Amino acid sequence: MNPVLSKRLNSEKVNLEKAMPLIILISLLLILSLLKRDFLSLQTFINLMQQISAVGVVSIGAMFVIISGGIDFTAGYGLAMIGMAAGHVYSRSIFQGSVLAVILTFIGVGALLGLANGLLITKLKILPFIATLAMMSLAQGLSLMIDGGTMIMFSDSPILFIGQGRIVNIIPVSFIVYLLVCIAADTILKKTKLGIYTYALGGNEPAAWYAGIKVDNYKILVYIVAGICTGIGSLLTVSKIAMATPSIYGTTLIDAIAATCIGGTSMSGGKGTVFGTFIGSIIIILIGTALTYLKIPAEMQDVFKGVVILLAIASDAIVTKRYN
């Protein structure tokens, strides 16, 4: 093939790949507003901003791990376990009622969970799939043991401001937290060693090792980043619903991984962007909202969700294949 043409095709492919999540989002928005005219209201956007934050932050963590060629299943029950630990600190420890201590618990326990994952994977050489699956089960057990799994209400705590507060009555505080996490993640991925090595690990781990990168250390760091994201996700969830219970994991894990995929992160590692994941998260939340707006019966909801996710991933795959 003509080298110039090949190069042009290649750059077109890259552009299209990057734009794919955005194209899917815009088509989804178009279809939804055609089906239901009052869908695109200010209230929908406020709700979207509030609902996206927890899943969004967790999906940023999932993206880091997936780019590095791993996978992290602890985010779901981890979310619940971290919430219960923070609830314990909030209501029953010597730091009772201290906002700072509670926030530190969210982030600290999250980081610890990530560290444990990282150590299991690098030092004991357990496959990420197995290691994080085991940790998931452990997290579930722990969430039931902390205070016997009893629901803890965060009534009238200043922490609720993070999940429920709004700036100028429109922008949810939780969304700002999410944006900050996005900016931090983008900076890490683009400007720091950790970011560049994360791509290198997922792209070609042996090559990274031969190049003298301390593969293990960076892998551990990647899982710690994911753990911290789970911690922040837990903080946003708990402060939004004003309670911590072992059942708050919901569909966060599946949604976060799906958002990452839809956002163009390659499941085999080495590829992915914060922007794509951001768009992916919006799509996931919008699908959920659409189910209510369009009054889709419960039996059909999971099917609907599955079909949209499949369509998103399939269109991505088709575009990629065509240019290859």
Added chain:
Amino acid sequence: MKKILALLLTLTLLIGVLTGCGTSSSQAPSEQNVEQNAETETPKKDKVVLGVVLIDMTNQFFVDMIEGGNKAAEDYGCEVIWKSADGSFDNQISLIENFIEQGVDCILVDPLDSEGLRPTIEKASAAGIPTITMAGKVDVDTNYTTVYNDLENTRIVAEMTAKMIDEEGTVALLYGNKGNLVSDLRQQGYHEGMSKYPNINIVEQPTNWDPPTGMKAAQDIIAANPDLKALHCVSDAVTLAAYQAIKTAGKEDQIIVTSYDGNEDAIKAVEAGQFACTVLTGAKKTGYWNIQIGYMLANGIRPKEHILNLDTHLVLTDENKAKFEEWKIADNVSIISPTEALKRTEMYREELYDPNILNK
């Protein structure tokens, strides 16, 4: 290597601390603990052993139920092995089969599918083990069903709501999930109650009994139906989360909230006027009561009736109680005030404990 060792040690220590502070303040056994017990110890014959298969252990209702059940085990000196089916019917069957093999004295199960469970219950019966199916009827001679009247209770709540919104408008129902008996009954009850009022339109969403999902569902329903007048949710923990959605939307005064289960925070919400009502079944009491009956069955006592009813109460403020009586929705409903309800949630032990239970 030293570094790794140090890291691992720190980790174990920290996890130890975390678990430590958990177990010291609780009596509910963790799954891990329970599994170990089940595998390493063969039940001693001199102590009655009851095996319980729950649907899920993370839900607040089951957490409370385990607490109540363990109190009963303490009072009667029996051992209870709690197992979670994690929402899977397959798990449920294999857990019951394990209990049969282990030779426990009575098996209690919260059935995911009562009809489908029949062969397994028959197997237990053939092995001489009496069974209790909680909230789901299985017609086997050695099986007893413990229930409270979810359908009728929810029907009453729905009718009360209808009267409160002048019999017209849009109302929302947040249920658990389709195919779950408890959720189905409560959903059916709500529809039956509302069916008398043709000007009421129900919108509904599943929540999987999960608070964040419930909150998102409530948020979306409120956005999609700006004139929403009432919201009912089948379980208190989810209702409390859904209420946060109403609060952030600033619609506390517009939307009437009703709930079910009777956990403490929900009762307080009734007292504060945030919820119009909740139904006190009392998860802790349910747990205590079921273990008590299990203990009786294990000791060879066979009640005459195969369906055993636990009494429930509608929790209403005095003001709403007066209105309720005026509307004449139902007679012979036990209505109690939030203060009374709070007292009762803790008094279940005194209420039910009977030292001469085996002599009856």
